[in-house]
Amino acid sequence: xxxxxxxxxxxxxxxxxxxxxxxxxxxxxxxxxxxxxxxxxxxxxxxxxxxxxxxxxxxxxxxxxxxxxxxxxxxxxxxxxxxxxxxxxxxxxxxxxxxxxxxxxxxxxxxxxxxxxxxxxxxxxxxxxxxxxxxxxxxxxxxxxxxxxxxxxxxxxxxxxxxxxxxxxxxxxxxxxxxxxxxxxxx
Amino acid sequence: xxxxxxxxxxxxxxxxxxxxxxxxxxxxxxxxxxxxxxxxxxxxxxxxxxxxxxxxxxxxxxxxxxxxxxxxxxxxxxxxxxxxxxxxxxxxxxxxxxxxxxxxxxxxxxxxxxxxxxxxxxxxxxxxxxxxxxxxxxxxxxxxxxxxxxxxxxxxxxxxxxxxxxxxxxxxxxxxxxxxxxxxxxxxxxxxxxxxxxxxxxxxxxxxxxxxxxxxxxxxxxxxxxxxxxxxxxxxxxxxxxxxxxxxxxxxxxxxxxxxxxxxxxxxxxxxxxxxxxxxxxxxxxxxxxxxxxxxxxxxxxxxxxxxxxxxxxxxxxxxxxxxxxxxxxxxxxxxxxxxxxxxxxxxxxxxxxxxxxxxxxxxxxxxxxxxxxxxxxxxxxxxxxxxxxxxxxxxxxxxxxxxxxxxxxxxxxxxxxxxxxxxxxxxxxxxxxxxxxxxxxxxxxxxxxxxxxxxxxxxxxxxxxxxxxxxxxxxxxxxxxxxxxxxxxxxxxxxx
Numbered sequence: 001x002x003x004x005x006x007x008x009x010x011x012x013x014x015x016x017x018x019x020x021x022x023x024x025x026x027x028x029x030x031x032x033x034x035x036x037x038x039x040x041x042x043x044x045x046x047x048x049x050x051x052x053x054x055x056x057x058x059x060x061x062x063x064x065x066x067x068x069x070x071x072x073x074x075x076x077x078x079x080x081x082x083x084x085x086x087x088x089x090x091x092x093x094x095x096x097x098x099x100x101x102x103x104x105x106x107x108x109x110x111x112x113x114x115x116x117x118x119x120x121x122x123x124x125x126x127x128x129x130x131x132x133x134x135x136x137x138x139x140x141x142x143x144x145x146x147x148x149x150x151x152x153x154x155x156x157x158x159x160x161x162x163x164x165x166x167x168x169x170x171x172x173x174x175x176x177x178x179x180x181x182x183x184x185x186x187x
Numbered sequence: 188x189x190x191x192x193x194x195x196x197x198x199x200x201x202x203x204x205x206x207x208x209x210x211x212x213x214x215x216x217x218x219x220x221x222x223x224x225x226x227x228x229x230x231x232x233x234x235x236x237x238x239x240x241x242x243x244x245x246x247x248x249x250x251x252x253x254x255x256x257x258x259x260x261x262x263x264x265x266x267x268x269x270x271x272x273x274x275x276x277x278x279x280x281x282x283x284x285x286x287x288x289x290x291x292x293x294x295x296x297x298x299x300x301x302x303x304x305x306x307x308x309x310x311x312x313x314x315x316x317x318x319x320x321x322x323x324x325x326x327x328x329x330x331x332x333x334x335x336x337x338x339x340x341x342x343x344x345x346x347x348x349x350x351x352x353x354x355x356x357x358x359x360x361x362x363x364x365x366x367x368x369x370x371x372x373x374x375x376x377x378x379x380x381x382x383x384x385x386x387x388x389x390x391x392x393x394x395x396x397x398x399x400x401x402x403x404x405x406x407x408x409x410x411x412x413x414x415x416x417x418x419x420x421x422x423x424x425x426x427x428x429x430x431x432x433x434x435x436x437x438x439x440x441x442x443x444x445x446x447x448x449x450x451x452x453x454x455x456x457x458x459x460x461x462x463x464x465x466x467x468x469x470x471x472x473x474x475x476x477x478x479x480x481x482x483x484x485x486x487x488x489x490x491x492x493x494x495x496x497x498x499x500x501x502x503x504x505x506x507x508x509x510x511x512x513x514x515x516x517x518x519x520x521x522x523x524x525x526x527x528x529x530x531x532x533x534x535x536x537x538x539x540x541x542x543x544x545x546x547x548x549x550x551x552x553x554x555x556x557x558x559x560x561x562x563x564x565x566x567x568x569x570x571x572x573x574x575x576x577x578x579x580x581x582x583x584x585x586x587x588x589x590x591x592x593x594x595x596x597x598x599x600x601x602x603x604x605x606x607x608x609x610x611x612x613x614x615x616x617x618x619x620x621x622x623x624x625x626x627x628x629x630x631x632x633x634x635x636x637x638x639x640x641x642x643x644x645x646x647x648x649x650x651x652x653x654x655x656x657x658x659x660x661x662x663x664x665x666x667x668x669x670x671x672x673x674x675x676x677x678x679x680x681x682x683x684x
Contacts, residue, residue, distance in 0.1 A: 144497035
């Protein structure tokens with residue numbers, strides 16, 4: 001059907017005047033409704049192949065399993081009975097550009113001839129670096145004043161739990177600690 | 188005098204305007220009518236613009252910094268050193284960026300208080316408030332991530348503090364940590380993730396929300412300043428507001444905008460002056476996880492949370508860490524739903540004024556305490572000098588040495604030497620007997636470790652002997668009995684829990 005240009009202009013003007021607010025439903029499938037469905041549907045579908053890799057990539061740290069590794073931290077003779085020392089280990093999940101962030105410190109205490117304890121250096125309150133005060137035989141936290149005994153038990157302040165321990169073992173006269181890449185300690 | 192070329196300029200302008208539609212946009216936005224305001228009230232309306240100005244300064248300086256900064260855990264610190272100490276204008280640029288951030292935090296805070304006090308969030312501007320609340324949250328997110336990008340020793344440990352708080356969330360905790368750190372601990376991908384949040388995610392959200400916020404400001408019009416007894420009724424407000432604009436409205440440009448420009452100009456001048464004469468914040472030691480001599484402390488805007496985490500009762504701490512931000516956020520979101528009509532003037536809204544005053548006092552006092560941080564042990568306390576020990580008895584001298592070496596001095600002060608976490612022990616010999624002193628040292632207290640397994644009986648005797656010598660000099664003792672005050676009870680005994 002052919003319409004005069006004038007009629008078309010009038011129709012457009014009427015449409016323009018109407019400027020109805022957008023209403024949802026009731027849905028009847030006429031031509032416009034179909035076009036609407038196609039636009040919304042395809043548009044949404046278009047977002048999917050972008051959203052999936054985007055979210056997957058951002059969330060992948062949650063899905064990845066943390067690698068662990070026994071790392072040598074010295075000979076057993078180097079650790080005197082009753083003393084606590086700091087040793088440094090390399091994070092097993094370290095990346096080439098990580099720099100210093102690839103390193104982690106642990107406290108190692110030799111309790112007796114056979115027993116060794118490896119502590120995380122993080123305060124269990126909010127993760128600040130504990131300092132070992134050898135004379136007092138206490139770990140002191142610089143942030144909110146948490147205090148731990150030499151065996152890692154809470155001695156005072158806000159920490160809710162004893163210090164986190166790492167697995168430690170003696171192999172062929174050498175001490176090895178399990179390097180765990182986790183701020184929460186053993187999971 | 189007429190310049191003939193003005194006519195030609197007009198022709199060019201008209202041609203351009205016809206094609207670009209500048210006048211249409213200009214008239215609808217810059218020239219939109221606003222209520223006529225006078226005096227002090229008119230000046231309170233500049234706070235939003237000042238927030239926007241600080242944000243623009245942040246974007247511009249941030250782009251410049253991003254041309255040199257390397258978001259890699261291995262190199263960020265070195266690139267910051269280069270920006271600060273070598274690159275021309277680098278120090279000023281960093282200063283502008285950091286101090287604009289402070290300015291933005293202050294301005295958005297004041298803007299929110301002002302909007303709250305004059306009830307400008309009431310009908311029909313509820314969504315203006317909600318978008319503003321979201322912008323406040325995003326601004327705090329920028330402030331925190333920005334502090335982390337200053338990849339020094341303090342920033343490194345601050346990430347642990349964030350992660351440990353996230354870990355307290357039930358069920359989601361560990362996932363949240365992995366997501367934030369981009370791994371199970373701080374590693375190569377952690378800093379680049381925070382960088383992406385700081386320069387892409389959060390700014391994109393801020394841009395979008397500023398767009399909505401400003402659109403709504405123009406759509407609903409600037410709220411008129413409140414008048415005692417003039418209440419908001421959703422049925423009649425819009426009609427009344429439009430007739431107000433018709434009666435006495437003035438165009439935003441230039442009748443209103445000049446104050447915004449003046450205020451923003453002063454703000455930028457202040458920020459520039461601080462950036463030039465005070466400079467950017469000092470970079471701490473490199474972010475070495477094996478260097479445990481670190482004193483993590485947040486920038487000033489989070490100092491109050493830092494203090495709260497030291498002073499809150501330990502039992503409720505999980506609730507506070509998780510519930511605190513959620514409840515605060517919820518309250519802010521609920522504001523326009525709880526009261527979107529009625530009186531707007533603060534003089535008739537005592538609860539509103541009370542809330543503002545109470546919140547301000549809370550944040551102020553906690554910030555002050557956070558700056559003092561009396562709960563932090565004094566690691567570097569000097570051994571007590573001879574003049575303080577004031578005895579030649581070998582047992583007392585040994586006890587005074589033990590006071591330092593056994594860590595007592597980290598928390599207790601004697602004559603001005605030592606920490607402030609525990610009670611001042613300058614005159615402890617007056618209040619406790621030998622038996623009480625030994626009991627306390629052996630058993631410990633609420634926040635005091637037990638020394639049962641640490642001190643030998645001989646060391647315990649020496650320490651007791653020393654502490655028993657701690658008495659007021661006779662002269663001061665006489666004065667004290669007259670006044671009836673006890674110094675060590677009033678000073679520092681409750682510092683830190």
